[in-house]
Amino acid sequence: MKTLAVLGAGTGGTIVANRMRKRLGKDWRVVVVDPRDQHLYQPGLLFLPFGRYEPEELLRARKDTFRSGVEWLRSEVVGIDGEARRVEFAEGEPLSYDLLVVASGVRLRPDLTEGLTGPGWREKVFDFYSLEGASALRAALSTFEGGRLVLNVVENPIKCPVAPLEFLFLADEYFTRRGVRDRVELVYATPLDAAFTKPQAAKKLGYLLEEKKVHLVTEFMTSEVDGAAGHLRSYDEREEPFDLLVTIPTHSGAAFVERSQLGDELAFLPTDPHTLRSKNIPGAFVVGDATDLPTSKAGSVAHFEAEVVCDNLLLAAKGEEPEPLFDGHANCFVETGWGKALLLDFNYETEPLPGRFPTPWGPFTLLEESRRNHWGKLAFHWLYWNALLPGRPLPVEARMSLTGKELPQETTEQPERAEA
Amino acid sequence: MPTKTYAGVEVPVDDEGYLTDSSRWNREVGQAIAEELGLELTDEHWKLIDFARSDYAERGQTPGLRRMAANTGVGMKDIYRLFPKGPGKLIAKVAGVPKPKSCI
Numbered sequence A: 001m002k003t004l005a006v007l008g009a010g011t012g013g014t015i016v017a018n019r020m021r022k023r024l025g026k027d028w029r030v031v032v033v034d035p036r037d038q039h040l041y042q043p044g045l046l047f048l049p050f051g052r053y054e055p056e057e058l059l060r061a062r063k064d065t066f067r068s069g070v071e072w073l074r075s076e077v078v079g080i081d082g083e084a085r086r087v088e089f090a091e092g093e094p095l096s097y098d099l100l101v102v103a104s105g106v107r108l109r110p111d112l113t114e115g116l117t118g119p120g121w122r123e124k125v126f127d128f129y130s131l132e133g134a135s136a137l138r139a140a141l142s143t144f145e146g147g148r149l150v151l152n153v154v155e156n157p158i159k160c161p162v163a164p165l166e167f168l169f170l171a172d173e174y175f176t177r178r179g180v181r182d183r184v185e186l187v188y189a190t191p192l193d194a195a196f197t198k199p200q201a202a203k204k205l206g207y208l209l210e211e212k213k214v215h216l217v218t219e220f221m222t223s224e225v226d227g228a229a230g231h232l233r234s235y236d237e238r239e240e241p242f243d244l245l246v247t248i249p250t251h252s253g254a255a256f257v258e259r260s261q262l263g264d265e266l267a268f269l270p271t272d273p274h275t276l277r278s279k280n281i282p283g284a285f286v287v288g289d290a291t292d293l294p295t296s297k298a299g300s301v302a303h304f305e306a307e308v309v310c311d312n313l314l315l316a317a318k319g320e321e322p323e324p325l326f327d328g329h330a331n332c333f334v335e336t337g338w339g340k341a342l343l344l345d346f347n348y349e350t351e352p353l354p355g356r357f358p359t360p361w362g363p364f365t366l367l368e369e370s371r372r373n374h375w376g377k378l379a380f381h382w383l384y385w386n387a388l389l390p391g392r393p394l395p396v397e398a399r400m401s402l403t404g405k406e407l408p409q410e411t412t413e414q415p416e417r418a419e420a
Numbered sequence B: 001m002p003t004k005t006y007a008g009v010e011v012p013v014d015d016e017g018y019l020t021d022s023s024r025w026n027r028e029v030g031q032a033i034a035e036e037l038g039l040e041l042t043d044e045h046w047k048l049i050d051f052a053r054s055d056y057a058e059r060g061q062t063p064g065l066r067r068m069a070a071n072t073g074v075g076m077k078d079i080y081r082l083f084p085k086g087p088g089k090l091i092a093k094v095a096g097v098p099k100p101k102s103c104i
């Protein structure tokens, strides 16, 4: 009997385990490891602070997310011994594997910023990337009658890099509906030099910050947060006062990656960008937010990577070399408020472009607001539980397609690809 | 696409003056870009520039400041002393690699 071990049963790990159970023969065990009883639908955390979901609506019992035949081990991984091909746990016997998939996502690290979890934490300083944070923020927003709300991205990379902007756009709608918008100042403090850093996105979306009256503070690298006094300080000694701080804390990989000394300075795993093979753990692949790849950390990316990893696991099970199939594809809806959203579709080579994204339900608009996009984003909640996690096919290819996209002048050297 | 000439080498640049072809860079080009930005380069500066280049070549993305600090031993405060006013962008510009970006 051989063993495929999958570490982490979030978006990527669950898809891989469910698909591989169908694809591997009876001579393989598929063992997935995750210590938490419930699976959280993270995209819902964006809407929770505005009262659009109840926390229970975003959770499912983890045991119900696996296909029959997948073995779930409810343990916390504390180490990987790559040479011995063994996973170690806080308690219990180690697990030996023949093939391994690391899908342990990210950890939020407010502890890495001085003062962030000090006075005011979860009173006037909140994150919304965790269920606890988003729930506490919801209560705080409902009684916020006016003042300066600062959203600060401490440092990149973060998962779902558009979520901070979406939060501000939804906050604009939320405070307008509550009739206090003119008393609320919305501020976006980012370490980058613009809100939109890619040329086409900047051109098509620059109007949004102005329309939503979001004040932009750029190149702000947070060194320190003083919750009691209500200000953030940057390394170049600028100060931003706040009445309410919404922070996107530093992200790092799992603690066991750090302990086993397998990751980079933030415990992300060195991964081959096209085969998704681990660069330093023999017989292992990496999926989702845990990688160090130069594409977005997003559920859509975890999904496309999972498809590639499944193909490559089958090759590896036969003793063959993996194929360089992954192109960095990401596909993300961006809520802009008032029932509209836009869609981004890009990969390692191609920046987000305007145009149409065809689907069986009609085209979504790329880099352009529409109601259909908003419904697409909401419908994804149902698809997530009922199609994506069980490993059923979705009408979006793992590799990016140029169909429907409008190429800017300078990149039209390959028109035959544009028509493909 | 606009071009600029540094140390006698003609290099293609984007609208903000970042090299669009990192392979056209050499140390004299880096030196000339730094002079244009009013920076006097010391060994500590070069540690950061060299790391940004080798890391970009290996991973296809410009390293963030935390990654540079961790891999060069130059602390965050010192990075800001060496490249005041936006070290992320300044290091990228001198090293001939793209400025730090988001997906959008």
Ligand SMILES: Cc1cc2nc3c(=O)[nH]c(=O)nc-3n(C[C@H](O)[C@H](O)[C@H](O)COP(=O)(O)OP(=O)(O)OC[C@H]3O[C@@H](n4cnc5c(N)ncnc54)[C@H](O)[C@@H]3O)c2cc1C
Binding pocket: A007, A008, A009, A010, A011, A012, A013, A033, A034, A035, A036, A042, A043, A044, A045, A046, A075, A076, A077, A078, A103, A104, A105, A106, A128, A129, A130, A159, A160, A163, A254, A255, A256, A287, A288, A289, A290, A297, A298, A299, A300, A301, A302, A331, A332, A333
């Ligand atoms: C507010 C918000 C909005 C978002 N919106 C979108 C969106 O609209 N579209 C989109 O595509 N993506 C979105 N995302 C991002 C998306 O949720 C993640 O990128 C995706 O879930 C990544 O999948 P993953 O499998 O890599 O990690 P995760 O789904 O986070 O799963 C990691 C799993 O590993 C487990 N684990 C961790 N440590 C250990 C250990 N030591 N031992 C065993 N198991 C462990 C965890 O318990 C967890 O279940 C959003 C995220 C947030 C926070």
